[in-house]
Amino acid sequence: MDAVPIPDAYPPDRKRKKKAVTTSFLKTQPAPRFSFHDLGPDSGSFLEDVIRGLARGRKELPPKYFYDERGCALFDAICELPEYYPTRTEIGMMQARAAEMARHLGPGCVLIEYGSGSGRKTRLLLEKLRPIAYVPVDIACTQLRDSAGRVAREFPDLAVIAVCADYSRPLALPGLEGIAARRRVVYFPGSTIGNFTPGEAVRFLGNARALTGEGGGLLIGVDLKKDPSRLHAAYNDAQGVTAEFNLNLLTRINRELGANFDLSAFRHQAFYNAELGRIEMHLSCVRGQRVDIAGNRFDFRAGDTVHTENSYKYTVAEFQEVGRSAGFVPLECWTDPDLLFSVHYMTVSN
Numbered sequence: 001m002d003a004v005p006i007p008d009a010y011p012p013d014r015k016r017k018k019k020a021v022t023t024s025f026l027k028t029q030p031a032p033r034f035s036f037h038d039l040g041p042d043s044g045s046f047l048e049d050v051i052r053g054l055a056r057g058r059k060e061l062p063p064k065y066f067y068d069e070r071g072c073a074l075f076d077a078i079c080e081l082p083e084y085y086p087t088r089t090e091i092g093m094m095q096a097r098a099a100e101m102a103r104h105l106g107p108g109c110v111l112i113e114y115g116s117g118s119g120r121k122t123r124l125l126l127e128k129l130r131p132i133a134y135v136p137v138d139i140a141c142t143q144l145r146d147s148a149g150r151v152a153r154e155f156p157d158l159a160v161i162a163v164c165a166d167y168s169r170p171l172a173l174p175g176l177e178g179i180a181a182r183r184r185v186v187y188f189p190g191s192t193i194g195n196f197t198p199g200e201a202v203r204f205l206g207n208a209r210a211l212t213g214e215g216g217g218l219l220i221g222v223d224l225k226k227d228p229s230r231l232h233a234a235y236n237d238a239q240g241v242t243a244e245f246n247l248n249l250l251t252r253i254n255r256e257l258g259a260n261f262d263l264s265a266f267r268h269q270a271f272y273n274a275e276l277g278r279i280e281m282h283l284s285c286v287r288g289q290r291v292d293i294a295g296n297r298f299d300f301r302a303g304d305t306v307h308t309e310n311s312y313k314y315t316v317a318e319f320q321e322v323g324r325s326a327g328f329v330p331l332e333c334w335t336d337p338d339l340l341f342s343v344h345y346m347t348v349s350n
C-alpha cells in the first residue's frame with residue numbers, strides 16, 4: 001500500500017485566503033514528515049493461525065493477536081497496575097539512562113522500533129538521540145497510526161515512517177530508500193522478547209540483525225528472573241485486567257472469524273514454570289463445549305486449556321548468550337537497583 005501523508009496544516013481554501021500567515025507558519029513550524037505503510041496480515045492469516053493452533057494436541061493461540069483495539073487498551077491498563085512492575089521499572093531506567101544509551105547508538109542513525117505501542121519510552125530516547133528517521137513497526141494498525149502521528153507532531157524535524165506489519169517475521173521495510181544513515185538500530189522495549197522460546201528468540205534476533213546490516217545495533221528490554229511470587233502477582237492482578245486481556249482474544253475470534261466461543265466457560269490461568277524459566281498464560285475450559293470456526297469444529301472438555309502466551313525470564317548472562325547466538329556482540333547492559341529488569345545494547349558482529 002502506498003504511503004499515506006498526514007494532512008496539510010490548512011485546507012486549500014484557507015491557504016488562499018491566509019497565504020501570508022500560512023507561509024509564516026510553515027517557516028517556523030514545518031509540517032511533520034510522516035508516512036504510513038499498511039503491510040499487516042489479513043484476516044485470512046488470522047484464521048489460518050487460529051485453526052492451526054486449535055488443531056494441535058495442546059491447543060495454543062499466537063499472542064500477537066491479543067492486540068486489537070480493545071486488547072491494546074487493556075494492555076495499556078495492565079502497564080499501570082501496581083502489580084505489574086516491568087513498564088514503570090523500564091520507564092524509570094529510560095529516564096535515568098536514555099542519554100547514555102543515545103551515546104552508544106550515536107547520531108545520524110535510523111531507529112527502528114518493534115512493537116511501538118503507545119511510545120512512552122520511545123519519546124525519552126528520541127529526546128536524547130535525535131535520529132534522522134524513526135520507523136515504528138507494530139501489528140496494531142490503529143494504535144500505530146495514532147502514536148506515530150503524535151511522535152511526528154512532537155518531533156517535527158524527524159522523518160517518521162510507520163509500518164503496520166508482523167515484526168515477528170522477516171521484514172523488508174518500505175520508505176528507507178534515500179535515507180543516508182550512519183547505522184540502523186532496532187529498538188525493542190518492554191519484555192516482548194520473552195514471548196519467544198529461546199530458540200525462536202535467536203531466529204527473531206537473527207532477522208533483526210539482517211535488517212540492521214553491517215554496523216547495526218540492537219537496544220532491547222529483557223525481564224529478569226526473580227521471586228516467583230512477584231511474577232505470579234504481575235500476571236494475576238487483583239483487578240482482573242490481565243484476565244480480561246486474555247479472554248479478549250476469544251472475543252476477537254468470535255467477532256472477526258465468526259466463532260461461537262462461550263467466554264463464560266473459560267478462566268484466565270497464569271503461573272511460573274520454574275523448569276523452563278517462563279510465565280505461562282492459558283485459557284482454561286471449565287465445562288465442555290463445541291466451537292465452530294469457518295467450517296472447522298473443535299471440542300473442548302472441562303480441564304482443557306488453550307496456551308496463549310509465554311513470557312521467558314532471563315539472567316543477564318543468559319540473554320547475552322542468546323544475543324551472541326544470533327550474531328550480536330553484547331556491549332552494555334543497564335539494570336534497575338532491584339534487578340527486576342534489564343536493557344541490553346548489542347552490535348552486529350563481523
